[in-house]
Amino acid sequence: MSPEWQPDRQAALKQLDDFLPQAGDAYRRGRNHDFGPDRRGNVSALSPWVRHRLVLEQELVAAAVRAHGTDRAEKFIQEVFWRTYWKGWLELRPEVWDDYLVDLRECRDALSAGPELRDRLQHAENGETGIECFDAWMRELLTRGYLHNHARMWFASIWVFTLKLPWSLGADFFLRHLLDGDPASNTLSWRWVAGRQTPGKTYLARADNIARFTDRRFQPQARELATDAPPPAGLPDHPPPTLPSPPDNADPGLRTGLFLSEEDLHPESLSGIPEVRAVAGSHCASARSAEPVSDAVLQFTNAAQADALQRAASNWNCASTQLTANIDARGILEWAARAQLEQLIIPWIPVGPARDRFGGMIRDLEAAGLRVCQLRRDWDSLCWPHARAGFFRFRKAIPQLISELVST
Ligand SMILES: Cc1cc2nc3c(=O)[nH]c(=O)nc-3n(C[C@H](O)[C@H](O)[C@H](O)COP(=O)(O)OP(=O)(O)OC[C@H]3O[C@@H](n4cnc5c(N)ncnc54)[C@H](O)[C@@H]3O)c2cc1C
Structure with missing residues (x-):
């Protein structure tokens, strides 16, 4: 199947x-x-x-x-x-996402300065490393937008320890091509493989393990793959983990609209929402990377959001609008003014590109006098x-x- x-x-x-x-x-x-x-x-x-x-x-x-x-x-x-x-x-540790972005920028700068690294990266991204399993997973990623969990682990390990490519470039490549590309699962899994998540622990892809768990579809030679995966030295300390305080409740007395990012597309199941008079959505899937994000990811996100808007409109029996991607505060204020809204509910936007993009926008909306209430699910608040x-x-x-x- x-x-x-x-x-x-x-x-x-x-x-x-x-x-x-x-x-x-x-x-x-x-x-x-x-x-x-x-x-x-x-x-x-x-x-x-x-x-x-x-x-x-x-x-x-x-x-x-x-x-x-x-x-x-x-x-x-x-x-x-x-x-x-x-x-x-x-x-709990948003600075780890920021560190990843800094690391990524530095790696991109190194690419412009070093043709040798650029060539090796290009070979990997074109699926031309000569390592059969890796090249096949690369093709699968590019054509299907998905890899099995074990393949992701082998892929990331070969990227870091055999091909000696920077982990953050690999994480960025995944985010651009995975339909499920997620700032937390992706960044932290790459960090885990590369030995940055659990100090002293890395993940080494082994030829016999690949052969066994791919049902011998791939049988790499042991000498094709790195034989050790040394953990990096000098990892930074992080400040103590803190969860942002629970957001304010919605005010049921205010005329309310609902704004959806791409992060939570089942608004009907959110509790604590007063009657909704208008729904809008905008996503920023293209902001998952500074490099072009695949058409498949953009289309999936766009259509998924359109589906959620439709469901929300029929749930609250109101109008829904899919605003242009990467909308700014002005665009939202115009929509809110047309719908005569006094309050906007936004399902919680977790750390990552959407928070980077919409976080500042929320402050601008509040500064313009629109009450914004970010709703966090009990699932998230308790877990x-x-x-x-x-x-x-x-x-x-x-x-x-x-x-x-x-x-x-
Ligand atoms: C390097 C690397 C990068 C990854 N990047 C992402 C990513 O960007 N987005 C993403 O959703 N997952 C990511 N994963 C985790 C995992 O590979 C995928 O969630 C899983 O392969 C999805 O397939 P599935 O739905 O068939 O999972 P199933 O095995 O059927 O699991 C059910 C659900 O549980 C969750 N899940 C399962 N395994 C994991 C896991 N190890 N970590 C987090 N969630 C998990 C997923 O939501 C999944 O849909 C990554 C793993 C690695 C090693």
Whole structure:
């Protein structure tokens, strides 16, 4: 089965439904195998929808518990919580995203100064390294906008330790081409492979492991791949993790509009929203990188947002407008004035390019006299504070989080 990522919620729910029978023991046993792009039945392939919250982590967990019970679905549930963990980890440490952007800029500068690095990067990006598995994953990434988790780990490891390319250029390349490209899951996973996330720990792709888990579709020679993955020295310390204080509640007495970024496209399920008189959305998928973002990613994001706007309009029985991508505060104020809005609800925009883009805009809207209320889901407010340390500690909170957040 080759997944088709139709950019709407209905397709996400169908995929969840189709996958559900596999979410128990079968997933635990088989999830690490990458059988190739046309045989993805051993994983859910839900990530492009989950990333934009066309379907919620909560819904995945609830469905898996209902179908298999918490014990049998434990592995699948844990993987879903990995996403929540990464989101929380970065939300508590926004400076790590800023550091990534600085690192990326420095690497780009180094590219203009050094033709040798530029050539090696080009070979990798063209899938012309001569390492068969890597070149095939590169083609898959460029044509499908998706890679299996294990392939992402091998790919990133070969990028960093065999090809000796800077990790941040790899993370940027993924963000430009993955339909599920996410500032938290992507940046922190690349940091983890490269040894920047867990001090002293790196991930080394091994030839025998690749052969085994690709069902021998690829059988690289051990000498083709790096044999060690030394951890980097001198990692910076981060300030203590802090979660921004809970946002204000919406004022039910004010004429209210809803503004959607691309970060949360299931507004119907948000609690605490007064009656909505108008809905608008704008996304900034092109801002995921300073380099061009793939057409597939732009189209997926655009259509996914259009789907959410349509659902919101019918949910609140009001008009909806998809504003141009990368809109500024003036464009939103014009729309808000036309709809005579006094208050704007914005589903929480987590750390990453959308926060960078819309964060300043929100301040401008408030300065212009529009009340803005950013709504954070209970899921995020309750789970994120547990991401202060490693996943092992986070994992211990999962049963309690499920009992508080998931109705089955
Ligand atoms: C280098 C690297 C880069 C990555 N970049 C991204 C990214 O940009 N966006 C992204 O969503 N995931 C990223 N991942 C995590 C993971 O590879 C994908 O979420 C997963 O492969 C998606 O496939 P699936 O939906 O079939 O997952 P399943 O195995 O079916 O898991 C179900 C859901 O759980 C979540 N999930 C599963 N594994 C992970 C994980 N390790 N980390 C975070 N969430 C997880 C996803 O939302 C996924 O849809 C990255 C991993 C690596 C190693």
